[in-house]
Amino acid sequence: MASRNGVDRRDDDEVCPVCKSSRYLNPNMRFLINPECYHKMCESCVDRIFSSGPSSCPVAGCRKTLRKNRFRAQTFEDIGVEREVDIRRRVMHILNRREDEFDSKRNYDDFLEQREEIIANLVSRIDVAKTEAQLQAYASENMDSIRANQALEEEEASTFQARVTKEQEEARQRRQAERDRLDAERREMQAGREDFLSRLASGSSADAGKIAREGHKVLLKKSSARRSEEDRIRQKQAALRGSETKRTGTTLSSVEKSGDSGLIKGLRKIKTPEPEKPYDPFMGYVPEKRDYYTLKQSYPSGYLDRIRNDPQAQAGGYDLREYYSRTLLEAFAGLGVFVEEEVTRRDVSQAAATEGAAVAVEE
């Protein structure tokens, strides 16, 4: 619609550079551009030239191949601005890192500067091929993160929109409520006054003062009751609003995955959660680890024969294997422990750790 207006504002003597027809003869003429080369031409020219498929730009000297579906109305009068806005939109679409993805503000600012530089390069046609290649490489490597950030942006935009409409709706309701309240108050006042007048008319003159006082009191009471009721409702609504914002506040989540293109520096290292290891019932401890021997099922021993043949001990659950295991462990427990080495190692580390204390000892 805006573009329509834009067209309408243009001079009447505008002329299509391709077919030379002017607005004077054809007041409904619309001009279209193609972001490939930004050459302007009228709608009928686009239909005529590109309806049968892609073709080269009819402007002399321009060899760009154009397609009909890319033609669109111009937004800005200045074609340079139009082009810059397009480029900017495209680059921002790809380089859509967010501030919270960087480990410092400085790195985020560097990123913003780099993005502006790329845009400027593309706009002013410096190193276009190289910059484009960089952009493409980055886009293909960081597909997921780009998409995630786009989704986030859309979500933010939609929640913002929702909030705006909600606020507008609330404001409208508040206005309506206030209006209703005023109406009701006025009506009541009126009714009260009428009632008061009618009572005055029917009653004797002595009662006049009393009736007037009563009527006033009733009005006051009514209005104060109404006010407290309104306060109550308002508090309830405020509480409701508070809980709602609390709930919506936590929905934002960031789903990110890093692709290391090297184009952007200083991105926060994102820890991809390690795949959960299978549950280890021993939690890393190794059961029955014995360095110097293997436990046998049974050992011949005259000392133990009696208990082996004692049905009472057996039925009671006394297990000789536990005895074997313990005796052997105790017999071998000291092997592999070199107290002197451990002591020297401990002394060295302690001396280093408590040098200050040692100085205090010297005095």
Place this chain on the structure above:
Amino acid sequence: MAASPFASRSPSMTVASPNTLRLRAGVTDWPPRPAFTSKPLAKADQELTEQLNEDVRQKYVKDKKLGEGTYAVVFLGYLRNDPASKVAIKKIKVNAEYKDGLTMDAIREVKYLQELSHPNVIALHDVFSSKDQNLNLVLEFLPRGDLEMLIKDSDIQYGLADIKAWMGMLARGVWFCHENFVLHRDIKPNNLLIASDGEVKLADFGLARSFADPYLNMTHQVITRWYRPPELLYGRDNTPVPWTYDQISKICDAFGTPTEANWPGVSKLPNYIPTDPASIVPLQGREFFYRQFPTAGPVGADLLMAMCSLDPRNRITAVEALRHHWWTIDPRPTRNEDLPQKQKSGAKKMGDDLSRRGGQIDDGPFKNAARQLDFGAMK
């Protein structure tokens, strides 16, 4: 709190504090002293131990009382140089029963806790004696109550994954004790405390002892009676207590009657009570456990059956239980931080649990009522 916030876990390491270092250095660096008699040496030794004890004592500050029982008082405490740290200081009441010396419970507790260092066993940080010769155990502070609290609270919803996680931690704690030849002998929900990170820890080693040598008979009068296995109930006591029979009949009704067929030699046990052949309940199979505990699933029922076997020789050990494939099938045990927990502070509960004497339950019907005279009995 897998890693203790303190430099030392075992009391024997406390020698490393700078104060004692200076002291030791002072002793060794002294110029050759004149040949001293044994008397000053004994005095110096005594002073050294006192000094060491004093150093440990000064490391902690006692805060408010968490609980008091017949056996001990439990205080909340913290490190003097780190007020954010929290410990529980269990002050053993001296001379409660033992007129001369320490109670067995205290000795056992110190003896075994200082040896065991495992995430599922309560950590003993230090031991010191206070001025009136009271023994103080500095224990890990476990603020989230105990398992009993969770079981009894009907507001808390938990599923198979949570049960698996708790069972796993309990089984690991028990396994670690057995791996180091320590019998806890009083495992019950009261003694399974929960740390702030949700880790379940085995506490109260007042009845613990190490594995017995052959021919050294251990008593069977251990373990809070509800949790006592049948072989201890059939134990060597010649004066059966009334509830022994009651407890046995309960077990028989639930799991089946022990007979020579399913438990060879059971009738040789001294306290064996022969059952009337007419009322013998057949040994329950896996279907029974599956029916009783449908949440556990068929594999879990298998594990339960193996753990509840009447014949102790067939009952699986802690290692075998942990090697059971029930742990690896779905659902995976809940992570500690996601376990259900009670909102109410469990600190008081910890105080109560730690001050209780081993093998006792304190929730009889008249727990807090004053004892009443029974006039009916004196006719």
